[in-house]
Amino acid sequence: MIKFFLMVNKQGQTRLSKYYEHVEINKRTLLETEVIKSCLSRSNEQCSFIEYKDFKLIYRQYAALFIVVGVNDTENEMAIYEFIHNFVEVLDDYFSRVSELDVSFFSAVNQVFHSTWQRTGWS
C-alpha cells in the first residue's frame, strides 16, 4: 500500500504532495522535512530505498527534484521505483520536456498522476 507521494526540491520546498492516509497538516510538514532530509543525506552510490520508521521510502532524483514514495512493508520496492520513472515519462510527454516549475502546476500533474496510477494498475 502506498501511503504518500511527494515531489520535493533540494531546497526542501514541496512541489506536490498527495497522501493516501489522512495526516494532520502540521504533521505533514514535519514528515516532509524529515523525508527530504534523509533523501538528501544519501549519495549516488547508496540505494534508493530507505527504511524510515515503520515504512519504506523509495525515491528517485531528477535534477534538483526528488520524487519520494512512502509505502508500507508489504509493497514491492522495485515496482514503485519503476513506477516513479513511468510517471516522470508521462509528465515529460505531457509538458513536452517537463521542468520543476511545471510540476507546480499541480492541478494538471495531479490528474496525470492519478491517471498513470490507475493505468498501471495501482490504485
Add this chain to the structure above:
Amino acid sequence: MSDIVEKTLTALPGLFLQNQSASGPAAAKASFSSRLGGLVRGITALTSKHEEEKLIQQELSNLKATVSAPTTTLKMMKECMVRLIYCEMLGYDASFGYIHAIKLAQQGNLLEKRVGYLAVSLFLHESHELLLLLVNTVVKDLQSTNLVEVCMALTIVSQIFPREMIPAVLPLIEDKLQHSKEIIRRKAVLALYKFYLIAPNQVQHIHIKFRKALCDRDVGVMAASLHIYLRMIKENSSAYKDLTGSFVTILKQVVGGKLPIDFNYHSVPAPWLQIQLLRILGLLGKDDQRTSELMYDVLDESLRRAELNHNVTYGLKALTYVIQQDPTLALQHQMTIIECLDHPDPIIKRETLELLYRITNAQNITVIVQKMLEYLHQSKEEYIIVNLVGKIAELAEKYAPDNAWFIQTMNAVFSVGGDVMHPDIPNNFLRLLAEGFDDETENQQLRLYAVQSYFTLLDVENVFYPQRFLQVMSWVLGEYSYLLDKETPEEVITKLYKLLRSDSISSETKAWIIAAVTKLTPQAHSSNVVERLIQEFTTSLDTCLRQHAFELKHLHENVKFMKGLLPVDKSCEDMVVDASLSFLDGFVAEELSQGAAPYKPHHQRQEEKLSQEKVLSFEPYGLSFSSSGFSGRQSPAGISLGSDISGNSTETGLKETNSLKLEGIKKLWGKEGYLPKKESKTGDETEALPVPQENIIMENVDQIITKNDQSQALTQSKEEKEKQLLASSLFVGLGSESTINLLGKADTLSHKFRRKSKVKETKSGQTTTAQNMTCSSFSSSSNVTYEEDYYLDHLQDRGDKEVKKFSLNSELLDSESLTELPLVEKISNCRLSAPSLFADNNMEVFHPPQSTAASVASEISLAASLLEETTEHMHSDLTEVCNNETISVSSYKIWKDECLLMVWSVFNKSASELKSANLEIAPAENFKITEQPGCCLPVIEAESTKNFQYSVQMEKPFTEGNLSGFINYQVMDTHSVQLEFSVNLSLLDFIRPLKISTEDFGKLWLSFANDVKQNVKMSESQAALPSTLKALQQELRLHVVDIIGNEGLLACQLLPSIPCLLHFRVHGDMLALWFRSSCSTLPDYLLYQCQKVMEGS
C-alpha cells in the same frame, strides 16, 4: 519513451486545457502567467522560511476575502481554489475554503467541477463532516449523461467517500459495471474496491459481479478487479481456489505478450499487473500443493522472461526470501554478502544483517551477533535499535555457545537497547535464568556467571546503565548472589544500597533494588546497611518505596520468620492468592456489628444513584442497615447450612474483588499483622523444605492452639485425619477444575504450558477452599493454612481414597458447622509465597480457569440420529434463516446437557440435485465451534432435507452474539451459488442447571470471589415466591437447590463448566438477587438476564 505513456495520455481527458487554445498539452506552460504561477514563483524565489510564511499568510487572507465575497464568480473561485490547495500543501491551514471547494464541485462547469473535486479530495478526509455535503453532487453526476462528469464522480468516490453514505450511491455504481465505456467500468470497479476497503459487508452481494469484471474484455477493468481479489484472497484464500485457473490464464497471457502493446513498459509486458497476479497466486498456492501445481508452468515462464535487476538491496532481499526455503543457497553468494556487510550504505548493511539473521546457526552465532552489535553501536535510530536488539536477544537465547558469551551478549543488549527495547526481552531473560534448563549444574553456572558479571559491572564508577538493565541486575543479585563464594551478602547489599542512593535511577528501579535487598537480608549476618536503608526510605515521599521499606522493616524484626518467608532460590514456585480476601471477614463482621455500612460494589452504587436520580424515592432508607435488614443480608451459605446466625455473624459476601488488582501486589498484611507466607509446593519439593520453615509452622500451630478455646479439643483429635484430607484435596484437583470434580461432574482439564518442567502445573484451589472450611475452625485466628506442609507427607497414600475422605470431610463439616459456624466462615485460604518481583509470572490468582477447553464437545458421540436427539433434549423451533428459489435453510438449537448443538437443515426445493453443498460457519469471536461429522455433502437430492450440525461453546460470557455463515452449492455442474445467514445466540443458550446439594452450594458459595447484588422490582404476577422460582427455573434454566422461608438458592453453570450460584430473597415486590461465581463477568450477565425475565413478563 514507453508505450504506456502514450496510452495514459490518450486516456487523460484534456479537460484542464479546455480554456486554452487547442495547441496541445504544451500549452499548459502558458498558464504560468496565472496568479498561481505568480505565487509559485514568488515562493521559489524566497530564501527563508519566515518570508515564506509571511507571503502565504498574506495570500491566505486575500483568498479568504475573495472566496467569501458574493461577487466572486465560479471562474475566480476555481483560481482561488488552486491557490488554496497550494497553500495547504505547503502546510498552512486553509480550512475556510473547504466549503467552497464543495460548492465548486456542485455548481461549476466541467473544468470548475473538476478543480472542485480535486480540492475536495485533497482537503478532506474520510471522516470529515463536510464530506456528507458532497454526496448529493456525486449522485447527480453519476446519473449525468456526460461521460466526463460520471468519470469525475467515480474518481472522487474511489478516493474519498463517507462510509455511511455508501448505500446512496451503490446501486448507481453497480449499474456502471455494465457501462459500454471501459473507462467507466474500470472506475466503477475501483470505486467498489474502495467500498470493499471501508465497508466490506456492503459489497458482499456483488461478488459475482466482480467475477464478471475479472473476465472483462478490457485489460484495464480486469486489472482493476485484481485489487479486490488480492484483498479478498488475503482474508480468505480458500474461498477463491476455484479462480486459480483464471489467474494463471491471465498471467500466461500477460507474460506471453498477448496484451495490447500499450501496456508494455520498457518492453516488459505490464510489469505491475504481473506483480499483482503473482501476489494473488502466491496467496492462493500457500500451503496448498494441489493449487500450486497449477501454477508451476506459468511461474517458470514468468521467471524466465523477467530480466534480473541489479539493484543490490533488491538482490539481497530476494536472497533473504529464498534462504528461508533453503539456507545452502546463501553459500553461493558468500562473497557478495561479505561485501555488502562492509557497504558504506547503512541500508544495505541492514538488509545484509537481516539475511544473516536468517542463516544463523550454532556455529556462526558469535560472528553474526558480533556484526549485529557493531551495527547497533553505530545506529542512532530507535526503530532500528528496537528491531535489532530483539533479534540479537532471540538468537542469543537460541544458539548461545556458552554461558559467558550469553551473559556478555545480553549485557550488551541491555546496555544498548536500554529502555527502548521490548519489555519481553528482560522478562524472558530472567525467566530463562530462573527456570533454567534441564541440567542443574549448568543452570547454577549460568546464574553464577550472571551474578559475577553484574557484580563487576556495578563496580565501575561513573557508568550509567539503562533502568531496565539495572532492574535485571538487581533481580539477579537478589535472587542468586548466594552462589557467590567470596563476596558476602553484606557486600552485595552495600553495593545495591550505593546504587539505590544514586540520583540517576528511577523510582521503579529503586523498588526493584529494595526488593533485592529484602531478599538478601535474611542471608546477611550484620544489617547496618539494611537499617540505614530502612531509616532512609520509611520517610520516602514515594509511597511505593515507603511501603517496601516498611515491609522490610517489619520483616527485619523477625529474622527467623523472614528466612522462612524468603527462601533461597525459590523464585519459580507458584503462589495462590485468596482473591476473595476472606481473611478480612472477621474485620468486616466486626465493623458491621458496630453499624458500618455494608460494602456495595461499584456498579450497584451507580445503579442506585441512577435510579435515585430518575424517580423520587419515597422510601428514604430503602437499603437500611437496621438489624432486621441486616439479618436478611446474611450469607446464604449460613442459611443453607441450617444455622441460626445472629446479627453479628460474619458477612462474607461483602467483598468486591473485581475492582481489586491483586496481581503483583505483595500481601504482607493481615488482620493480625504480618501474614506469614508459604509457598504451595508440589510433592517432590517437600523433601527439600528448609528446616527453619517447619519450625515456624510448629510455632504457629502452637500459638493457634493456645489461642483457641475448647472447640479445638474436638478438632485436634481429628487433626491428623484432616491433614490427610487437605493434602489429598490439594492434589485431587491438580490442574483441573476441582469444584466440578467435587460435584461429580465432567472432568475438564486446564493446562498451563510452561517452558520448563520444573514449574509444575498450577494447582487449582477450589478443593482446598472447601476443605479449608474445616481446617479453619482451629486456625481461625490466623489467615494461613500452615497445615498444608504437614499434609504433604501424606501425599503418597492418597490414592483412590479421595472420595471416601471427602465424604467424611463433608460430614465433619456438617457437624461442626452447626455449632461453630462463625468460625467456619472465617475461611482462610491465603497461601502466599515469598514476594517475587515476577509476581505476574508465577502468581495464581484464585479463580478457576474461566473457559476450560470444550473438550466435552468433541466427545459427544453423534451416532444417534438427529431426530432422536431432538426428542431427547430441549430444542428450539425451526426457523428459516435464508432461502432462495432452490433451497431453504432453517436452523434450530438443541440444548444438550454438555453443549449447544446448532442444526441447520437444508431443504432442496428444486427438482434437480445440488452438488458439493457446503455449509460453513464463520469463526466468531466469542464462540468455539466444533464441526460434527458429515458436514460437507456431495449431493443433496431433489426435494430432500439434509442436516448440518455444529456444537457451539461460549468462550467467555457475554449477553448475546451472532453466528454467521454461508452455504454454497453447485447447480447443474455450472455455477456455484452462495447464500449467507446468521443466527443469534444468547447467553441463556449456554446456561444449564447445576444440580448440587445445599451443602455443596454452601461450600461453593464461600469459595467464589466474584459477586453481584441487585434488587429487582417484580411485576405483579410474579410477586410471590413460587412464581418467581418458576420463572427463574424455566427462563434461566436454573436448578433450585433449596428454599428456606422466603429465600431461595439456585445454581447453574455456563458450559462447559463455569458454575454460578444465586441466592434470592423476596420481600414485598422486591427481589434481592445475589450472584456468585468463579468467573468475574458471569454474574453481571446473568443478572441482566434475570432482570429481563423479571421485568419482561
